[in-house]
Amino acid sequence: MTAIRKENPPDPHARKTILLVEDDAQLRKLACMVLEREGFEVLVASGPGEAFALAREGTRPIDLILTDVVLPHMSGRDLVDCVRAARPDIKVIFMSGFGNDVIARHGVFDPAVEFLQKPMTPTVLVAKVKAVLDA
DSSP, X not given: OOOOOOOOOOOTTTTOEEEEEXXXXXXXXXXXXXXXXXXXXXXXXXXXXXXXXXXXXXXXXOOEEEEXXXXXXXXXXXXXXXXXXXXXXXXXXXXXXXXXXXXXXXXXXXXTSOXXXXXXXXXXXXXXXXXXXXX
């Protein structure tokens, strides 16, 4: 007698591409590992220059930018505005370990903006990414 093997339906988030922009090497590595384990393709940038290069490459779609609010040489908000000039439909999540006053100065303190407070757990990170991709 042959056992019937039940296959799991494919994850609708699998192979979605996330551009992760984070200047803290440890957090960047951890977030990348967590997201890849969930089936996402992760393009990693330590700052705006690398992020622009990856976004301009244009060889693959980028479904979401997950960026720090405070980056070297440019705010995460300015980075997103520049990337959206070429990719207007890209979804965005900002993240920061700073308080509300710093976040507000960088133009991200708005209820319509998706935001994660650092530090966050892997579960919170993955849930927020999936929720924003599904929106």
